Amino acid sequence: MSERLLDVRDLKIEIDTRRGRAVVVDGIDLHVDKGETLGVVGESGCGKSLTMLSLVGLLPNRIHTTGGSAHFAGTDLLRMQPAELRAVRGGRIGFVFQDPMTSLNPVMRIGDQLMESLRQHKRLDKAAARQRAGELLKLVGIPGAEQRLESFPHELSGGMRQRVMIAIGLACDPDLLIADEPTTALDVTIQAQIVELVKGLKQRLGMSVVWITHDLALIAGLADRIAVLYAGTVVEDAPAELLFRDPAHPYTRGLLASIPRLHGEDGARLSSIGGTPPEPGRRPQGCPFAPRCPLAEAMCHDIVPALAPLRGVATPHRVACHVANRVREAA
Amino acid sequence: MTTQPATAPLRDDEPPVNLWRDAWARLSRNRLAVLSLAIIGLLAFVAVFGPWLTPFDFLSQNLDARNLSPNWVHLFGTDELGRDVFSRVVYGTRTAFVVAIVVTGIAATLGVILGALAGYLGGPFDRFVMWFTDTTMSVPQLLLVVVINASLKPPLVNFMEAQYEATKNGFFRNAIIIDFVLVFGSMALILWPPYARLIRAQVLSIRSRPYVTAARALGLTTPIIIARYIIPNAIGPLIVAISAGLGNAMVLESAFSFLGVGVNPPIPSWGNMISDGLQVWRNHAHLLAAPAIVLGVATIAFSFLGDGLNDALNPRGRK
């Protein structure tokens, strides 16, 4: 069996509000093996970013982890001292954020920004850090890398900036690269280029990747495994090709059905899921998806389903649904 | 989110430049800003070296040459005591710069420290500083300065007198020193709140920008983040504010002189010259015009320079 790199169990995140604490992330279970690419999919606001930020102690004010564990290479990140955690950030875990326009320091040259974490974590001197920075820009396919070190962020296009962000995320040879919707702010053609870039880099460098997105189609060719999030819980977790071929959770099916198929039959309707996810602090009592679920039964509104392996399949395919097993067996 | 198209091409034709050199290049393309800078440079030169270059001593009276209109000997004419107005304006330039630099320096330092702390720390300290700035800014400046001046003067005079008694050092009996301390103190006290608010707002907004989160995600330490990510991004507006603030301080000093709480005669300041000139302007307009025009030119120059800096220091705003 392959080795676990990251193992998040029952993670709970709450927000302090004027009306008390609101749960945003309610018992997330996630794991990433060495060398694996995990796609994390979910609608905007379902807690994807907060989950990742909580792992490295970067939650905004008034938002706290209130339960669970997150073991990274054997150590629980949630119980680390701030200084230890800082060594993990940018060192063993690299980040790429959503908006390349605002995630780079506008008054600092690209080269200097690339050198920051090299100097912090690897204790490289200026010359060595600079050389490595040039190599990194080449690695992410930026033309004229050496000259680009001197550029300011505003002199680069959005796609180029995101390449720089990826180079920064990879600077210290992390074991894990967490990319939080890295292509959402980019043009469609550039999105595909960035996906290809990360795919290639992963093959060359062998790190694990967590790729967060709200766009299931985007990561079809990238992710080894996909975890589907809904309202702060994992509702389905399966190898990518299995999830696309045989989705078990009604929510995943809804998501898949709403992907427009370019080569689909003429007149095929785009189906989408009616309603909206619950707001933090207004979670229903039972399954969070029940109010929108076409298959919901009485028990769905009362009891929260656990994330459990699907019956009768060999590969690990976990789903949090009371009716999924029964519906599949009936079919 | 951005004014640039996401697919703006890489510009390889442009040589890479340093931020400050880049800003300087943009500033030097702005004609108004360059002119302003030249005027300020000239005035600064006059402030430093002027008193050695003037044809007359600013204090020497010539009762045979009173109230002369401008002529080739006395470029700006003479006043009612026969003193050379040009020499007095030149010396007033020094007063104006000393007041502006010292007052703006104290006010900006105080404002940056208190504002940055308020922004970082939040909580009760933030509320106290904000309450203080709100209160100060809601009272008319001139009223406030008269009150501060009146309440600072007696203790200061007593203190200086006590120092004199203890040391017998003539320095402590120098009325000019007391004057300057009062003017500096009261002006700085009313001018720091805008700097504090500016820096606090900057810190608050920059602290939650994505690049600060990204810097934290790189595992950088807090001092590095403050020094390289927060302060450099807050400094542009501060420089702009200081540039305009220098001009404002000069105007404010004049207003104080007019109220009799500024730099007092016989030390020439544009302010006390204007206020003296106002009483006789019908008959001797040059006594008002000379200092007023110089003051006007100086403040306009500072304000245009501030605008130019504003454009130049914003790397995204470039054309």
Ligand SMILES: Nc1ncnc2c1ncn2[C@@H]1O[C@H](COP(=O)(O)OP(=O)(O)O)[C@@H](O)[C@H]1O
């Ligand atoms: N700084 C914040 N203050 C208050 N609520 C927040 C903050 N950040 C996120 N939230 C709330 O937490 C929930 C999850 O946010 P997030 O993890 O950013 O979602 P996602 O990344 O999946 O789009 C959202 O409902 C959002 O409204």
Ligand SMILES: [Mg+2]
């Ligand atoms: Mg997000």
